[in-house]
Amino acid sequence: MSGQSGTQLLHLVFGGELTEPGSMEFRDLGKLDIVGMYPNYAAAYAAWKAKAQQTVDNAHMRYFIVHLHRLLDPSTTTTAPAH
Numbered sequence: 277m278s279g280q281s282g283t284q285l286l287h288l289v290f291g292g293e294l295t296e297p298g299s300m301e302f303r304d305l306g307k308l309d310i311v312g313m314y315p316n317y318a319a320a321y322a323a324w325k326a327k328a329q330q331t332v333d334n335a336h337m338r339y340f341i342v343h344l345h346r347l348l349d350p351s352t353t354t355t356a357p358a359h
């Protein structure tokens with residue numbers, strides 16, 4: 277699979293229950309929901325949005341998009357908004 281521009285830009289979508297709604301600390305790392313790896317931001321955003329909507333009633337539940345391509349190659353840039 278390749279990204280929209282022909283370059284694969286890996287993104288990870290994951291989530292879990294936080295100890296407090298405003299924190300970034302997960303209640304139980306063993307229960308993290310690894311949604312998947314995606315070849316571009318658009319696919320990752322669609323997966324993130326679907327999972328976030330499924331858990332909208334739980335204020336402690338959060339899903340995130342990690343721009344893995346930025347960690348693997350810091351010179352990689354995109355025009356997509358950061359989440």
